[in-house]
Amino acid sequence: MPINYYIFLSIALFCIGIVGVLTRRNAIIIFMCIELMLNAVNLLFVAFSKMHHLKMATVNASAGTEGQLFVFFIMVVAAAEVSVGLAIIVMMYRNIHSVDVNFLNRLKH
Amino acid sequence: MKNVLELAYLVPLFPLLGFLVNGLGRKSLSKSLIGIIGSGSILASFIVSIWIFIQVKNGNTHTAEYFNFISVGDLRIPFAFQIDQLSCIFLLIITGVGFLIHVYSTSYMHDEKSEHFARYFAYLNLFIFSMLLLVMGANFVIMFIGWEGVGLCSYLLIGFWFKKTEYNKAANKAFVMNRIGDLAFLIAIFWLIQRLGTVSYSEVFLTENLRHLTQSDITGITLLLFIGATGKSAQIPLYTWLPDAMAGPTPVSALIHAATMVTAGIYMIARSNILYSNSPLVLNIISIIGLATALLAATIALKQNDIKKVLAYSTVSQLGYMFLALGTGSYVAAVFHVMTHAFFKALLFLGSGSVIHAMGGEQDIRKMGGLKKYMKITNITFLIGCIAIAGIPGFSGFFSKDEILAGAFGKSPVFYIIGLFTALLTAFYMFRLYATTFNGKFRGTHDQEHHLHESPMAITGPLIILAILSIIGGYIGIPEYMAHGAHALRDFLSPVFAGSYTVLGPNELSHDKEWMLTGISTVLILITVVYAWNRFTKKPELGEATGFGKVLANKWYVDELYDKVIVTPLNKFAGFLDSVIERRLIDGVVNGVGRLVNYSSRQLRLLQSGQVGSYVLLMVLGMLVVFVLQFFLRK
Numbered sequence: 161m162p163i164n165y166y167i168f169l170s171i172a173l174f175c176i177g178i179v180g181v182l183t184r185r186n187a188i189i190i191f192m193c194i195e196l197m198l199n200a201v202n203l204l205f206v207a208f209s210k211m212h213h214l215k216m217a218t219v220n221a222s223a224g225t226e227g228q229l230f231v232f233f234i235m236v237v238a239a240a241e242v243s244v245g246l247a248i249i250v251m252m253y254r255n256i257h258s259v260d261v262n263f264l265n266r267l268k269h
Numbered sequence: 270m271k272n273v274l275e276l277a278y279l280v281p282l283f284p285l286l287g288f289l290v291n292g293l294g295r296k297s298l299s300k301s302l303i304g305i306i307g308s309g310s311i312l313a314s315f316i317v318s319i320w321i322f323i324q325v326k327n328g329n330t331h332t333a334e335y336f337n338f339i340s341v342g343d344l345r346i347p348f349a350f351q352i353d354q355l356s357c358i359f360l361l362i363i364t365g366v367g368f369l370i371h372v373y374s375t376s377y378m379h380d381e382k383s384e385h386f387a388r389y390f391a392y393l394n395l396f397i398f399s400m401l402l403l404v405m406g407a408n409f410v411i412m413f414i415g416w417e418g419v420g421l422c423s424y425l426l427i428g429f430w431f432k433k434t435e436y437n438k439a440a441n442k443a444f445v446m447n448r449i450g451d452l453a454f455l456i457a458i459f460w461l462i463q464r465l466g467t468v469s470y471s472e473v474f475l476t477e478n479l480r481h482l483t484q485s486d487i488t489g490i491t492l493l494l495f496i497g498a499t500g501k502s503a504q505i506p507l508y509t510w511l512p513d514a515m516a517g518p519t520p521v522s523a524l525i526h527a528a529t530m531v532t533a534g535i536y537m538i539a540r541s542n543i544l545y546s547n548s549p550l551v552l553n554i555i556s557i558i559g560l561a562t563a564l565l566a567a568t569i570a571l572k573q574n575d576i577k578k579v580l581a582y583s584t585v586s587q588l589g590y591m592f593l594a595l596g597t598g599s600y601v602a603a604v605f606h607v608m609t610h611a612f613f614k615a616l617l618f619l620g621s622g623s624v625i626h627a628m629g630g631e632q633d634i635r636k637m638g639g640l641k642k643y644m645k646i647t648n649i650t651f652l653i654g655c656i657a658i659a660g661i662p663g664f665s666g667f668f669s670k671d672e673i674l675a676g677a678f679g680k681s682p683v684f685y686i687i688g689l690f691t692a693l694l695t696a697f698y699m700f701r702l703y704a705t706t707f708n709g710k711f712r713g714t715h716d717q718e719h720h721l722h723e724s725p726m727a728i729t730g731p732l733i734i735l736a737i738l739s740i741i742g743g744y745i746g747i748p749e750y751m752a753h754g755a756h757a758l759r760d761f762l763s764p765v766f767a768g769s770y771t772v773l774g775p776n777e778l779s780h781d782k783e784w785m786l787t788g789i790s791t792v793l794i795l796i797t798v799v800y801a802w803n804r805f806t807k808k809p810e811l812g813e814a815t816g817f818g819k820v821l822a823n824k825w826y827v828d829e830l831y832d833k834v835i836v837t838p839l840n841k842f843a844g845f846l847d848s849v850i851e852r853r854l855i856d857g858v859v860n861g862v863g864r865l866v867n868y869s870s871r872q873l874r875l876l877q878s879g880q881v882g883s884y885v886l887l888m889v890l891g892m893l894v895v896f897v898l899q900f901f902l903r904k
Binding site for chain 1: 878879880881882885886889
């Protein structure tokens with residue numbers, strides 16, 4: 161399949177993720193959208209890795225493995241970030257009994 | 270081998286030190302100490318000036334360079350003094366007469382509080398310092414520094430009693446009118462620099478350098494310098510400040526407005542004589558303006574009733590004579606008249622100060638009279654001054670004025686006739702002044718009569734010395750037709766004016782003609798003196814002037830003319846600039862900038878909302894911008 165299709169899909173997913181981060185009020189939905197962005201990028205990495213492999217396969221049998229390797233790293237980071245983030249949301253709920261991010265305007269002072 | 274005249278810097282140094290000590294220590298020094306420092310510094314300068322004079326008389330002239338004042342590209346203006354015959358004559362006059370006036374001031378100003386007394390002497394010393402710079406400078410720039418300095422000190426001293434508004438106005442008037450002349454002087458200096466690249470006398474006056482100047486250059490430069498001189502030396506049209514300057518203390522009038530500052534213009538033209546001799550048009554202009562000023566001021570003096578105003582207009586008139594002399598090429602006569610005028614005019618002013626002091630501050634001669642009974646020394650010395658200024662043979666004024674009139678006749682008989690008529694007017698108003706003040710009966714109040722007394726030694730001493738000088742001062746300039754080779758001053762100054770005499774050619778009259786002219790003028794002057802004496806002793810002019818006399822008493826309404834044509838429109842223009850341009854435009858712009866900053870800061874503040882969402886949005890937008898830039902600008 162032409163690489164463009166993968167790129168368009170990835171961009172679309174990424175933009176949906178960004179819009180979701182910017183517009184949604186529920187903290188958990190924002191988190192899901194962040195995950196969506198990260199996964200869009202993962203998709204892109206894998207697609208490029210395959211593209212490279214197809215291009216270089218005649219020279220080097222194990223070409224294009226870097227992309228897939230980096231996807232692992234991203235997944236690890238995502239996992240760590242989720243755990244920390246969810247902990248923050250739990251603390252937030254304990255303080256204001258809501259997960260609405262519009263209440264977070266203490267930085268004004 | 271360094272020339273011993275390098276020590277000439279001592280001459281202005283003493284007054285400068287006197288200024289600093291008296292100025293800075295004015296709150297702590299005693300009056301006698303202030304007087305001693307003030308007068309002593311000038312005495313020291315006088316002694317050094319005498320030594321310099323002896324040096325120059327023995328043929329030792331020198332230009333002493335001290336340091337580089339301005340050095341820009343090709344232009345080099347050193348701080349240098351030129352000691353030659355012309356400058357040392359002026360040095361003697363300035364320091365000699367200046368010293369006498371300082372001594373006089375210690376008594377005249379003794380009523381002042383010691384702080385103001387010190388301020389007075391500080392200003393006087395600063396004035397002497399500036400005047401010395403003026404006459405000793407070796408280039409036009411140093412002269413201009415002195416020129417400005419004397420203008421400043423004139424302002425400070427005229428407005429010495431600064432608590433009276435009209436005195437401050439008079440001081441302002443003097444300074445502003447001086448300034449107008451200074452502008453012309455500056456433009457002349459710039460013109461010289463542009464054409465010749467130098468302002469030093471020794472270089473500008475070289476014939477080779479003069480050939481670089483076109484005739485219009487020379488005419489322009491000399492004309493502008495002369496306009497500067499009209500401001501400083503009170504000629505038409507910039508003379509109206511001098512009578513108003515009588516608001517200052519009388520010794521100030523004697524020093525600045527009789528003996529020294531007003532002669533700065535004469536010195537400047539005498540110094541630049543080679544330039545002027547190459548420009549006959551400007552010489553004509555100078556003669557005409559000098560003559561016109563002499564006549565105008567003499568007519569005004571006929572009807573003045575303030576003793577100092579008569580002397581002020583007399584000064585303007587005598588300065589006109591000096592410019593007439595310069596214009597007809599008689600440079601030596603002009604310098605000679607500067608010298609004799611310094612003696613008798615300072616004498617007359619100091620004498621009038623003595624009279625004013627005795628009258629308890631009264632200056633109106635209609636309220637005086639019969640003072641010769643009460644003030645013998647002042648009477649005799651004032652009379653000697655009057656005789657000298659009238660030009661009666663035997664006294665100093667006769668020799669110098671005669672030389673001027675002879676030179677004028679050589680140029681044109683019309684000049685001579687008008688000059689002679691003015692001399693008659695001079696004799697007339699001076700003896701009107703003398704007779705009204707000293708002869709007849711006393712017309713003042715009873716209290717004033719009790720107060721009348723001869724002045725102390727510090728005042729009468731200088732009067733006596735100046736009176737002696739007014740008598741003998743003329744004998745250094747005995748003209749050719751009276752005694753061959755006896756004109757010591759002309760011989761002394763001949764190196765300074767040698768170049769001019771070759772350009773202008775001789776201006777000699779036959780001896781018979783000179784005797785005839787002298788005879789005519791002497792007879793007419795004596796008749797005038799006797800007539801004025803008799804008339805005003807018997808019937809002094811006590812009432813207000815009427816008819817044509819009123820025009821003269823009101824100074825030909827020149828001040829009112831200037832007011833209407835120049836001063837009021839300028840004030841209105843300044844008012845317009847203030848209310849419209851200053852308030853609306855400039856303040857609008859400046860305040861507008863402030864308001865703009867205020868507004869934008871208010872708007873920027875809204876960015877800090879504390880909403881995390883908007884922060885994230887801005888982050889995303891920023892990343893987008895960077896991405897776009899990378900994508901589109903990498904190409």
